[in-house]
Amino acid sequence: MQFRMLGPLQMYDDRRRAVTELTSPMQQRLLKALLAHPNTLVPTTALVRELWGGRPPDKTGNALQAHASRLRRAMERAEPGGPGAARLVARDAGYLLRVGPEELDSARFRLGVRRARALAGSDPEEAGLLLRQALGRWRGDALAGPRGPAADALAVVLEQERLGALEAVFELALLTGQHRRIVPELREAVLAHPARPRFREQLGRALAGPHRTPPADGGRTLRPVPPSPGDDAGSGRDGRDDRDDRGSGADRDGSGELDRLRALVERIASDQHALRSAIAQLSELVGRTAA
Numbered sequence: 001m002q003f004r005m006l007g008p009l010q011m012y013d014d015r016r017r018a019v020t021e022l023t024s025p026m027q028q029r030l031l032k033a034l035l036a037h038p039n040t041l042v043p044t045t046a047l048v049r050e051l052w053g054g055r056p057p058d059k060t061g062n063a064l065q066a067h068a069s070r071l072r073r074a075m076e077r078a079e080p081g082g083p084g085a086a087r088l089v090a091r092d093a094g095y096l097l098r099v100g101p102e103e104l105d106s107a108r109f110r111l112g113v114r115r116a117r118a119l120a121g122s123d124p125e126e127a128g129l130l131l132r133q134a135l136g137r138w139r140g141d142a143l144a145g146p147r148g149p150a151a152d153a154l155a156v157v158l159e160q161e162r163l164g165a166l167e168a169v170f171e172l173a174l175l176t177g178q179h180r181r182i183v184p185e186l187r188e189a190v191l192a193h194p195a196r197p198r199f200r201e202q203l204g205r206a207l208a209g210p211h212r213t214p215p216a217d218g219g220r221t222l223r224p225v226p227p228s229p230g231d232d233a234g235s236g237r238d239g240r241d242d243r244d245d246r247g248s249g250a251d252r253d254g255s256g257e258l259d260r261l262r263a264l265v266e267r268i269a270s271d272q273h274a275l276r277s278a279i280a281q282l283s284e285l286v287g288r289t290a291a
Contacts, residue, residue: 001083003099006105007140020078029151034096041094047095051064124172127172131169134165
């Protein structure tokens with residue numbers, strides 16, 4: 001069986017090719033919390049926070065046990081003749097979910113990314129194909145739907161890994177001369193993630209073409225990034241803003257370009273600081289949840 005986390009939570013039986021989705025929000029929260037720490041004993045106190053936050057019901061232990069029993073029955077229905085209920089192990093201190101690494105779509109995605117990165121130096125085109133195959137496992141936002149803090153943290157980490165893989169896809173495409181092919185995808189990425197400067201820098205390079213130097217500001221002066229070719233009014237045939245060729249007085253003496261470069265450097269530094277801070281906070285949250 002596969003536990004699919006790269007989108008709305010699903011259990012997929014490979015033998016029957018059947019998908020099972022949990023309709024109970026509480027069972028979704030419980031399974032996501034356990035999948036955030038597979039093959040690890042998750043303390044009862046942590047699971048209570050995942051399911052009810054700061055407002056646990058009376059007789060919390062009984063309520064948690066009831067949801068665990070319903071989850072076992074759901075897994076039995078999803079995997080008839082398989083481990084089913086035996087996957088969810090109850091201990092005095094909490095619960096443990098037995099899952100093989102090949103049964104997690106997140107693990108398969110990460111394996112595909114590792115293989116692609118190992119191949120990137122010798123065969124960038126094949127590496128790009130492997131990355132696209134890995135990204136094809138995504139069906140939407142990771143762990144979409146009801147979830148607690150541990151699943152929230154895992155979803156953020158997985159999304160960052162997805163965006164990193166997408167950046168790598170574009171970088172390999174640029175390396176192999178596929179500039180025009182990825183322009184529509186890069187436009188979508190820039191619009192979806194405006195605070196991620198790498199996409200905008202890659203878009204500038206893609207629009208410049210394989211034998212041209214992209215704008216020094218990474219395409220930031222391409223106003224605004226059009227979602228479709230029909231919105232390219234005011235741009236030259238090669239996708240650059242016509243005003244870049246004419247230039248203002250400030251641009252001609254270099255001061256305008258210097259100001260833009262300074263602003264770009266400041267923004268990149270700010271983005272990197274914010275990302276490091278978010279990762280540190282997530283690591284602390286995951287540590288508290290697992291404690």
